[in-house]
Amino acid sequence: MTDHQKFLASAKRVITQEAQALHTLSDGLNDSFAQAVALLLDVKGRVIVTGMGKSGHIARKIAATFASTGTPAHFVHPAEASHGDLGMMTRGDVVLVLSNSGETPELADLVAYTRRFSIPMIGVASKPHSTLLTRADVALVLPSLGEACGTGVVPTTSTTMTLALGDALAVALMEHRSFTPENFRDFHPGGKLGAQLSKVSDLMHTGDAIPLVAVDTPMTETLLTISQKGFGVVGVVDETQALVGIVTDGDLRRHMAGLLGHTAQEVMTKGPATVNPNALAEEALAVMNARTITCLFAVDPDGDRRVAGVLHIHDCLRAGIV
Known part of the structure; x- marks a missing residue:
């Protein structure tokens, strides 16, 4: 097998594995997802999305998607939260916490803060008995599948599922609110999308x-x-x-x-x-x-x-x- 053939085989294996993981995620959705959507719909303040490392990058994207589709949201870095940014969260907010293991140390102060001040928390992790999910008001469990990297240590399949789950939450919210392309344009006036949606x-x-x-x-x-x-x-x-x-x-x-x-x-x-x-x-x-x-x-x-x-x-x- 040539190098080019190996590259293609590797790419196809990764994409196939992640696509199968998304099917598994979809099949496993249950009433907890509906509870999470209901909690997000009832929020009086903002949705705070957080995560560490690769989960943090996914959290930023989910927060941006929420914000541009009618759900006020922003990202809070868990490490910065322990040094003053906990003040960004108040009663009336809902916190969406992402962690594949559910045991990320940097999340401890943030999770404890939500429990202390009765701020509703939605946890997303692959281990149902993890600290995060056992303390969350609503637990969204990711299928516990191997990462597509082959070594099991590089976040690939898990981050793809988390991103898709965030998109599913955002779309469920916008469909419930009858969010239109014109509404989207109000939050996204720049770029090609903004031009296409200009009135x-x-x-x-x-x-x-x-x-x-x-x-x-x-x-x-x-x-x-x-x-x-x-x-x-x-x-x-x-x-x-x-x-x-x-x-x-x-x-x-x-x-x-x-x-x-x-x-x-x-x-x-x-x-x-x-x-x-x-x-x-x-x-x-x-x-x-x-x-x-x-x-x-x-x-x-x-x-x-x-x-x-x-x-x-x-x-x-x-x-x-x-």
Whole structure:
């Protein structure tokens, strides 16, 4: 067997073993998991997630996932907790403690603190009779399986199961709360995900920046508004300020003969495409691409077609929506 073949065989063995461990974890979930979710739902303060070493890295990720999906949470390092950070935990919080062995020495002060001040604690470990799980209010037992490293000493399978268990808790919580992609965007405005979840109202131009004219506006003034506002179009509104049409470059070309003798209403295209300000900007971009247009007016969703803003395709591109 060549070195490359050995590398692939090793990788496949690890992934297969960890995948089997996840199946075992899933099959073994019981009422304790439901109790943990109920406890997390009832928390009045924050979820404190903690662990030492590799479990600590997993704890940081779980805390971040909780926080970005509607469950306020943060990570507390157990060693730092013994030197003042215990003050980060108060009555009303829930503590989620991760330890594969359930006997991690650095967790002792933190666990004792939760017991002293009656702070609910959820323990995650692979040994049901460990100190952590016997003292926890809710014990989540990981299947006691060998690590995928082959030597049994490198946290691999155990950390994968712990991470998956944390994800399962977070998703159960967000589904119960009917947490939506729009909610997620509120906690995650940056990066590609934030761009994909941007709303039209986040990007549109409002107020005096909106190019609007009344139906009886002469085309001389209409052209001036198009030029001043810089969108290449102008919306036409009636006496109730409802959008009734739009004047585009195509409309100007079609009425070139005697253009300046017309009003905006006589030149406009009636019933233009619009978008809800609360719609995702990606939806607006899809409409613009489908209709081969560069602007969309956002109208209030209450049915009166009053203009709330205008969105240009360049606004979407600048935000990273492609």
